[in-house]
Amino acid sequence: MTRYNRHIVLSEIGQIGQDKLSNAKVLVIGAGGLGCPISQYLAAAGIGMLGIIDFDIVEISNLQRQVLFGNSSLGQNKAIAAKKRLKDLNSDITIMAYPYKLTHKNAVELFNQYDIIVDGSDNFETRYLVNDASIITNKPLVFGAIYKFEGQVAVFNYQNGPSYRCLFPNPPEKDTIPNCSEIGVLGMLPGIIGCMQANEVLKIILGIGKVLSEKILYYNALTLQTSTLKISKNEAAFATILKEKINVSKKVITTNCQHEIKEVSIHDILLKENIQIIDVRELYEQPKINNLNITQIPLSELEKNLNKIDLKKDVFLFCQSGVRSKKALSILKTLNINNCFNIKEGVSTINNILNNRSSLKKEQLKP
Amino acid sequence: MTRYNRHIVLSEIGQIGQDKLSNAKVLVIGAGGLGCPISQYLAAAGIGMLGIIDFDIVEISNLQRQVLFGNSSLGQNKAIAAKKRLKDLNSDITIMAYPYKLTHKNAVELFNQYDIIVDGSDNFETRYLVNDASIITNKPLVFGAIYKFEGQVAVFNYQNGPSYRCLFPNPPEKDTIPNCSEIGVLGMLPGIIGCMQANEVLKIILGIGKVLSEKILYYNALTLQTSTLKISKNEAAFATILKEKINVSKKVITTNCQHEIKEVSIHDILLKENIQIIDVRELYEQPKINNLNITQIPLSELEKNLNKIDLKKDVFLFCQSGVRSKKALSILKTLNINNCFNIKEGVSTINNILNNRSSLKKEQLKP
C-alpha cells in the first residue's frame, strides 16, 4: 500500500496519472482562505513541485478559515508556515515558500518556473497582475474568488481560451465593489471554492473530465445554486497585455475598503517615539504644523512616493478634516502597506491640541 | 480583531450567530476523507464542542486526501491525531476524541450528548447505524458519501424531514455496490463534499440559507454537474426504526470489496508464531487438517462467532478452494476487522505442503 494507492487504483488515473502529478509544478498565489485548501489538497495529491507565495503573516482572525495554521503559527509568514505544515502532510514533494509580495517585477520570472498558476489572492490588484503574468508566460490560470457567501471558479488561459480580462477587462473603478481583506466570509466557502480549484488543477494535469475553461462558475453556499456562464475570448485584451507586458497592472486600484481603517486620536500618539507622521494635503494647503516632525506626501502623489513611507515605524496620516487621510489609508491597504493609522482629527484640532500641550509643558518646566 | 471577526462582521451571522456556534455541539463520525475537512472547518468556525469518533489508525495511503494527518501521525488513532492537530487550529473550543468503533451499543448514548450528527463514515453498516441512531435520538444528520469522482450530500432528520432510509430503505444486497474502504477516490472530492457538509452544519445552527433537507445533491467533480433530487418522507421507515430501536442495523452487510484482499501462501505462514488459522468451511466438510491448530468458524455462522477471532494476532483464513475464505474476508472488512489474511491455497494443497514439511522435519530430526 503506497501513499497514492487511492489514485492509482482509479483506471482514469493509474500509475501513469500519478506520475504526471509527480512531474507537475504548480504555483499557488496566496496562502489565505483559498490558498490553504488549495495547497493542502495539491500537496496531498502529490504535485511534484508546489510553490506558495504570500508576504502576509498569520493573524488570529485568519484561523476562522485558514486551516493550515494554528496558534503555533501566529505571527509567522504564511508561505513559510504553510510549508512547515505541508512538509508533514507530504514529505515526498518539493515545496517552495516565497515569503514576499508578488509584484510586476517578480511575477513573470516566478511564473516561468511553473506549469500551472492558481490564484488564491484577495485583492483586485494581485488578481489582474496574476492574470496578465499568466498570459505573458502562457500558463493556465485556475481562478477562484469569494464574497461573503458566494464564490467564483474559472480556468483561464487554458488551451488558447479566454482570460479574466475577457470577462472583466479592467479593475472596478466604482467604490462599491469591496477590495479589502477584512470583509466577512463564511468559513467553509473558501474551503469549497479552494477544493474546486485544486480539482481543476488535477483535471488539467491528468487530462480527465471537463476543464472549466471558457466558463465561469458562480456558487452560492446559502442556496447551493450553481450558475455556469459562458465567456468568449477577447483577442484585443490579449494583444494589449502582450504588447504592454506587465505594466498594465501597475495601475493602483483605489476601490474603497469600508472596514477596519485603523483610527487613533492625536492624543494617543503625542507621547510615542519612533513614529512617522504624514500630511497628505497638497503642499500649498494651510495651516502647517510646526511643533512636530512631519513628512509631506500629498494624496495625489501618494503612489509615486511610497518610498517616503517608513515601513519600520508606526505611521500616522492626517489631512484637513480626516477624509483624505482615510482615503490614503485605503490605497495603502490595497498596496498591502499595513503599518499606517488614520488620525481622526483634522489639522486645526491637531494644532489646538499641540499648542495646549506645549504651553502645558512650558508651565511644567517653570522652576 | 478577534478570532471570529470575519463571521461577526457579516450581518447574517454577527456576534449572536457566533455565540450560537460557540454553544453548539457537533459529532463527526469518522476522521477520514470526509471527516478531516468537516472537523477542520467546524473547529475553525468555533463550534463549542466538537466530537470525533474513529477507531482506525492513520496509514500512509490516507495521506493522499486526509489532510489533518501527516508523517508524524502515522500509526496513531485518527480521532486522537485529529484532535491533536485541531487543538492548535482552535484552542478555544472543546474537542472530544473517541478512539473506538461506533456500534449499536454506544451510538445512542453518544448521539444524545450532541446537537447535530455529521456522517463522514466509509461503509454502509455505519451509515445505516448512524441514520437509525439519529432518528432514535432525534438529531439532524448531515450526510455525505463519495464514490471515485462523485459525491452525495443531504441533511436528514431535519425538522421532521426524511431520513436516509426514506431514500435507500435497506443496505444494498447485491454484490456490485462497493462497500469497501480501499476503492479509489479523487483526493479533492472528499474536500469539496466535506466542506459542503460543514457548510450545512453552519446553516442549521445559524438558521441562514436553505438547508439541504428533503433533497439529496449529487456532485460530479469531473463534469461539475450538480443534480438535486427531492425525497419524500417514509413514515413507515421511521416507525420501524423507532419500534425496533437500534437493532435494525445489526444486520451485517455482505457486499463485496474487490480490492485489497490481503492474500498469502501457506508457505509464508508455516514458520510464524502467535497466529490464528481459521477454517471457514462447514463443520462436516473433509478433509480436515490435523498438523496445525485450527479454529473452525463456518462462513454461514461467521457473524455470530466474531468473538472467536483473535484480534491481537494475525489471522489466516482458508476453505476448500480459497473462494469462501475470500468472501469471509470481505465480510470481516466491512466489520472493520482488518487483522485477517486469505490463504490462497485450498485445503488439499495445504495438506500436501504440510505433509511434505513434516516428512522433511522428520528427516532433519533423524540422528
Added chain:
Amino acid sequence: MHIKIKYFGQIAEITQLEEETLEFSKSLISELLEVLYSKYNSLKNIDFKIAQNQELVSIETELTGNEIALLPPFSGG
C-alpha cells in the same frame, strides 16, 4: 416521447454514459426499466433508486416526466 436518462456512480460505469436520450412509448417507469435492463445487462446487479423530474419515485409510477435519473447509493468517505 423523448426521455433524458441520467446515470450516476457505478451505473454510469455500466452504461459508459452520464446521460442519454431515449425514444419511448410505454407508460410506466417499470417498463422503461425493462428496456434499460435489456440494454445494459449488468444493471440488474445494482441497487438503485429512480427519480422522475428531480423527484424520487417508485417503479410503479406512471412515466410522465422528460427526465429520469438512476441513483445508486455511495458508501465511501
Added chain:
Amino acid sequence: MHIKIKYFGQIAEITQLEEETLEFSKSLISELLEVLYSKYNSLKNIDFKIAQNQELVSIETELTGNEIALLPPFSGG
C-alpha cells in the same frame, strides 16, 4: 415577454433578491438595464457584466433570452 433576472454578490444585496421575473417589451439589453437602474438606484455604483441565457454579452446586444444574469467581480480570497 417574461424575463428572469438573476443577481449575484453585491448586486443581490442591493436588489435584496437572488432572482426575479420582469415583464418587458423593449428589445435591447441596455433598455432593460435602464429599467433596473431606475428600480435599484445604487446599481449605478457597481461594476458588473451581463449574461444572457448563460452567456456573457455586451449591453448593446438584442434581448432575445429569457434569462439575464448580473455578474459582479469578487476579489476575496
